[in-house]
Amino acid sequence: MKRLLLLVLLPVTAAAADEGQFRLKEGAGRELVEANCATCHSLDYIQMNSPFLDKKGWEATLSKMVNAMGAPIAKEDVPMIVEYLNQHYGK
């Protein structure tokens, strides 16, 4: 088993990955999240920070992104983004 895994793994580790292979979960609001968040960072940040934030936690994250990091997210889009994040990557 060990030997088999070694053979399988070697070619894979040599390949380079890129952020395009990462997909967020299907659901209402996904495109909005992609369009807004991916301008500044790869979308794997979202899954990495899951599933431990509740709705308040995601709201706080959005607020940090807009107010501290300068994310150009329209105010009216924030609730739907939070809803998607909480539903698919929330606690």
Added chain:
Amino acid sequence: MNRRNFLKGISGGLVLGSAGLAWPRMPLAMPVSMGPAALPTGTLEASLLDALPGKKPLIKRSFRPPNYETPVAYFNDLYTPNDAFFVRYHIANIPEVAAQTWKLRIGGEALQTPMELSLDDLARGFERVELAALCMCAGNRRGLFQPHVPGIEWGNGAMGNARWVGVRLRDVLNKAGVKKEAVEVVFDGADSGIAAYKTPDFVKSLPMWKALDENTLIAFEMNGAPLPHWNGFPARLIVPGWAATYWVKQLMSIDVVAKPFEGFWMKPAYRIPLGKFANVDRFITQETAVNTPITDMVVNSLITNIEEGQRFRPGQSVDVKGVAWDGGYGIRTVEVSLDEGQSWRPAMLGQDAGRFSWRQWSYRFKPARRGKMTVMAKASNRIGQTQTAELILNPAGYHHNLIQKATIQVG
């Protein structure tokens, strides 16, 4: 099964090691764990092995900005190879810097004579200094905090030990002349955010006393080679004993200022609550009533050659190896417990590469009986500080130095 699922299948801390035989030499010939099972499940799912240009495959936590940690097996060596050294960026615009045209600008209102220095000016104009120092992200092990806190969810690998060569920052500043009203020195690297959105540029400052410390360097060599692009080529700041947030990469400017610097990455970022940690170094011009910038690293250790759940044959000797470090006072002891912390036995310390380097240690024992047992390791430093038995919570997840406990299976 695609690559991510394959890696995911082995990511829960289960690694098919062969009792560490070829492990230290060929760390990546075998499946590499995506980190401790206690990391957020989303982190383990989103992580994979990936090689940035010029780098070995490392554990990718985020693609852009690139945040990649070093598999722990590399830490069985005293110095972490340049091509396996962790990568940490806050903002995504990271230009390639050409050594021939690079100029380091030295200025600020509290500096007498502004200067511009080429790489050659630095290397020829000042005394060459070499030192070994651990470079560790302030948030190393953030992913192990319970409850979890947002950020890059690092496991144990956002650190590396290297031999750095460069010149003393103080020699450069003294040549330019520091005015007496100077309070901080401000460092900016070549990386930048997306200008249109006013993402705060990654800029850091140091108090004068630390900037003028004889061990604070502008380094242009790492383990006998130029710095890798991802680790700050052509020159970066080395702030031994302090969290890597101050070790600004791809240095472009150094400004001596007369007022405390107020950028986002100094305040509110990289702060710890006042009074919670036993740090010694203070950054008084940045302190508020409730918090302070992170400064020196807390005393800590890591078992590097045992994977969680690893099996050993009955009667087989177990060699536990690891590293221990602190904020620059030096490691005095590392102790190991095999009985859940009731009794502790001293480990053997390896070569002393200087007080800013991590210290290797080892401990050999023969398990008395079959079954599960735990191995715990605890480091103490020369000023009497030791690792915590209870995690000290803080909003950003810094200074995780909980005594580590690894479970092994005998028989």
